[in-house]
Amino acid sequence: MIVVEWLQFIIGIGFLLTGLGVFVVQVFGVFKFDYVLNRMHAAAMGDTLGIGVSLVGLIILSGWNFTSLKMALIIVFLWNASPVSSHLIARLEAITNPRLERHCEVKEGVTEHVWDENQKEIIRTQKAEEEE
Amino acid sequence: MSRKLSEEEYNRQRLVRMKHWLSGEKDLYLDNVEVVLDGECEPDKRKLESYEHDLDEMKTRTYDTEHNRVYRFFQRFYKMAAVLCCVALVFILIMEVSYLPPIGSASNPASNEVAAKYIEDGLQDTGAVNIVTGMILDYRAFDTFGESNVLFIATCTVLILMRNDKKKGKGSAEEEERRDSHYEPKKDAILQMGARILVPIIMLFGIYIILNGHLSPGGGFSGGAIIGAGLILYLNAFGFEKTERFFTEKTYKVVSFGSLLFYCLAKSYSFYTGAHHLESGIPLGTPGAIISSGLILPLNICVGLVVACTMYAFFALFRKGGF
Numbered sequence: 001m002i003v004v005e006w007l008q009f010i011i012g013i014g015f016l017l018t019g020l021g022v023f024v025v026q027v028f029g030v031f032k033f034d035y036v037l038n039r040m041h042a043a044a045m046g047d048t049l050g051i052g053v054s055l056v057g058l059i060i061l062s063g064w065n066f067t068s069l070k071m072a073l074i075i076v077f078l079w080n081a082s083p084v085s086s087h088l089i090a091r092l093e094a095i096t097n098p099r100l101e102r103h104c105e106v107k108e109g110v111t112e113h114v115w116d117e118n119q120k121e122i123i124r125t126q127k128a129e130e131e132e
Numbered sequence: 133m134s135r136k137l138s139e140e141e142y143n144r145q146r147l148v149r150m151k152h153w154l155s156g157e158k159d160l161y162l163d164n165v166e167v168v169l170d171g172e173c174e175p176d177k178r179k180l181e182s183y184e185h186d187l188d189e190m191k192t193r194t195y196d197t198e199h200n201r202v203y204r205f206f207q208r209f210y211k212m213a214a215v216l217c218c219v220a221l222v223f224i225l226i227m228e229v230s231y232l233p234p235i236g237s238a239s240n241p242a243s244n245e246v247a248a249k250y251i252e253d254g255l256q257d258t259g260a261v262n263i264v265t266g267m268i269l270d271y272r273a274f275d276t277f278g279e280s281n282v283l284f285i286a287t288c289t290v291l292i293l294m295r296n297d298k299k300k301g302k303g304s305a306e307e308e309e310r311r312d313s314h315y316e317p318k319k320d321a322i323l324q325m326g327a328r329i330l331v332p333i334i335m336l337f338g339i340y341i342i343l344n345g346h347l348s349p350g351g352g353f354s355g356g357a358i359i360g361a362g363l364i365l366y367l368n369a370f371g372f373e374k375t376e377r378f379f380t381e382k383t384y385k386v387v388s389f390g391s392l393l394f395y396c397l398a399k400s401y402s403f404y405t406g407a408h409h410l411e412s413g414i415p416l417g418t419p420g421a422i423i424s425s426g427l428i429l430p431l432n433i434c435v436g437l438v439v440a441c442t443m444y445a446f447f448a449l450f451r452k453g454g455f
Contacts, residue, residue, distance in 0.1 A: 077333070080330055081326065084326035087320075087322050087323070088323060089321065092316065095315055102349070
């Protein structure tokens with residue numbers, strides 16, 4: 001039995017340390033990069049992978065009980081919520097930044113579908129040449 | 133000897149003028165201050181260019197670390213001073229911590245007869261397993277009532293400041309909202325899908341926290357905040373047309389007033405009977421059951437409703453000026 005306990009401890013600590021490593025990389029990336037999309041990439045890494053691995057480590061350390069189930073639900077919640085918010089920020093950036101092609105490759109401009117008050121679809125296009 | 137004043141004379145009296153000024157009918161600056169209207173401003177291209185050139189020159193010279201000695205010195209001094217301040221602060225705080233009384237010591241100022249009374253008699257008096265809830269909603273219920281009223285008054289203040297009553301035309305609430313959120317992604321399919329999955333879970337979790345307030349950590353404030361967050365997420369995903377089908381100003385009024393009124397009446401009754409040693413007629417139930425501990429569960433629900441409504445109302449008022 002003591003072998004299982006030691007194994008549980010070592011695997012759990014390993015997962016936790018991996019998660020902490022990812023968090024360190026995330027913090028470094030968020031402060032290192034200048035542009036919002038690059039920083040978002042770094043931040044999203046910690047929000048999904050870092051927190052997921054850390055919580056898996058905690059689940060293993062905690063064993064098979066109700067707390068582990070709650071932590072698994074937290075993982076599910078975060079993995080649902082974090083990409084959606086990242087998507088919204090990225091979309092807003094792509095629509096509103098007129099000099100997007102300075103930071104990343106934009107082949108055919110950004111196309112955006114919006115609906116006006118009469119539920120009519122308007123397609124807004126932002127081409128790279130128009131801006132200068 | 134008295135005589136009748138003519139209206140002109142009456143209006144010239146000092147007190148009447150002061151009254152006019154106070155009520156805002158008279159503007160002191162009107163016809164007294166000279167106002168010069170600016171002509172159409174035409175930017176001089178050459179001047180603008182030279183200004184920008186000067187600005188660039190200034191920036192490059194100021195931040196030229198290799199030649200600007202003062203700036204280089206300042207940069208080094210700044211870094212040194214920052215590190216020094218941080219180290220000093222850390223040192224002071226660690227010294228402070230070492231002087232704090234040890235945790236759990238019997239001679240601590242916090243462990244007096246009040247805390248002992250709450251811990252010993254809390255379960256028996258209030259019937260709540262969670263002592264904190266028993267404290268804030270039974271022993272100190274008037275304090276919590278004041279907090280709920282503070283939330284309500286805050287909403288009223290925001291309503292006074294941000295309200296936009298215009299229904300149609302230029303400057304109406306709908307148009308302002310549309311202008312504000314012109315670039316925001318509307319009817320985003322991914323957000324809607326995420327909201328469809330998450331909002332029911334968030335709502336259920338909030339309700340669970342409110343209903344379990346007297347059994348586990350949680351209660352009206354935290355559960356209400358979670359429900360409010362769920363409502364805001366729903367609003368962001370589906371827009372005002374969808375939320376206004378179930379949450380309007382009237383809903384807010386009814387729910388908030390109802391909750392506060394019920395809280396006030398229920399707690400007044402229980403304080404009255406408690407102060408006079410009367411039988412209150414509210415059974416405490418078995419501790420640990422979901423329907424137990426007397427008034428705490430309904431009061432928790434009231435507080436939760438007020439908090440959720442307040443959160444949503446704040447967001448709607450700041451976003452659109454009405455809901």
